[in-house]
């Protein structure tokens with residue numbers, strides 16, 4: 001796996017600040033108000049309308065699920081009633097602490113959370129999960145990671161953690177880059193609205209670049225949804241090992 005210096009010092013610094021300042025609106029920038037009820041309801045709906053149908057279509061076993069970039073557990077908690085165990089990993093310790101508090105306050109025992117410095121750390125911390133994850137998902141996370149090497153690192157880890165017949169459900173922003181996007185990207189933060197600033201801005205990627213990285217990680221694409229949008233999702237699984245002739 002390629003290592004990268006883009007770890008805690010990069011994303012984690014921003015996300016630690018976001019978690020302390022205003023976690024709900026930084027996690028879900030489309031929130032109309034800072035209403036926790038609306039925030040948790042959005043997670044419940046995503047699980048009901050998006051994750052569970054995907055899980056059913058691909059006949060995913062309901063053993064262990066894992067989220068990369070779980071935030072405060074908006075999706076982990078509603079998913080936990082459908083799996084034996086759900087594990088959430090995130091780069092920001094304050095997000096993880098909030099998720100742990102929510103789990104203990106609400107007596108939810110089949111979830112666990114860990115703060116990770118990046119893909120290599122996740123691989124190390126989750127080594128007991130190697131080949132055991134039935135459903136791995138990451139929504140609204142990879143779109144914020146500026147360094148492709150970090151994404152490649154996570155794809156490699158996904159290849160190690162997924163069960164033989166497990167799937168991963170991964171969201172990217174693959175809208176084509178246009179002039180306005182380049183201008184926004186190069187403008188200093190001070191001139192930009194807060195959700196366009198570094199750390200929280202969405203980074204557009206070419207599908208070809210993502211697909212190459214998926215294949216390099218020993219994974220194959222089993223499906224995709226809404227290509228070339230801000231909410232492009234890939235369904236990936238472990239590629240069958242080539243048989244020597």
Ligand SMILES: C[S@@+](CC[C@H](N)C(=O)[O-])C[C@H]1O[C@@H](n2cnc3c(N)ncnc32)[C@H](O)[C@@H]1O
Pocket residue numbers: 011012015016026027028068069070071072073074075089090091092095118138139140141144145150
């Ligand atoms: C927009 S929030 C989404 C949280 C959650 N997936 C949800 O939909 O509610 C993005 C999360 O990704 C985490 N994150 C950002 N960069 C990360 C990285 N390199 N590794 C792991 N988590 C990361 C942030 O700390 C934050 O909690």
